Amino acid sequence: MEKIAALCKRRGFVFPGSDIYGGLANTWDYGPLGVELKRNVKDLWWRTFVHHRRDIVGLDAGILMHPKVWEASGHIESFNDPLVDCRTCRSRFRADHLIEERLGLNVEGKSPATMTQILREQAVKCPVCGNETLTEARQFNMMFATTIGPLAETGMQVYLRPETAQAMFVQFKNILATGRVKVPFGIAQIGKVFRNEITPGNFIFRLLEFEQMEIEYFVKPDEAPESFETWQGAMRNWLRAIGIRDEFIRVREHDADELSHYSSRTIDFEYLFPGSMGWRELYGLANRTDFDLRQHQTSSGEDLQYFDQEENRKYLPYVIEPTFGVDRTCL
């Protein structure tokens, strides 16, 4: 990966962020060729899923949203990374990554208590100083917080969005009111998201700020499983369209205890990255059920149900969510 990063710098695709100041970890800037590559990916995606389809409309929402959005979405409570600190050298690690690296076990989504138990039982040492002085695993929220208003004490604490999805739920009612859409339909958005993660580097694979191309596709609840399959096919077609060979892609189903708090089924499209990286998530597809619309309906007091004219009834649609990482596509 270092070779690829060096080549990308020489050719003007991607530079280390803040390079003349020695860089800032896990930030990268797209150079003259990189920005064209990235723009091509996004333009093709937008043409494919928005312009060439009658059932998907676009949205370009703000990065800052009302803090209640993240309460309702569950991100304030559940969007956490399990971290451990070393009491000797004060280094900080992702507990699940440490276990995977040291013991080859996939513990993503397991509880901090379970991870702590594994670390203790296997006597895992600090990878930096070699002492057996790791703390218990604890959950840390991954959202970047900032303040609206000049004074920290009197201002309103807000978050940089960790996913583009929520704006598409929050604007669901306004988009319905434009009268151009009928279930099944989708809302598409391309935009920056921010996650305050401890990352193992890997160039532009895992970034503090990155770009997502995401669709929230609203369907009748009983049609969600079928729509999930259709979207899996559409994502395969997209992969072929951008020239990725089938043998470099595999699909991995998430276990029940690995699923995000909003999801009833999730699959990852994994790509065989070069060198030590191996199979890693490229894109994701999730059945978010009616979790988000229901949460926002309760939290805001607005009726977010869809009125189905053919069936003459109201319901909260289910949501199928295909997510595509822009930076990972470029990588």
Ligand SMILES: [Zn+2]
């Ligand atoms: Zn240490």
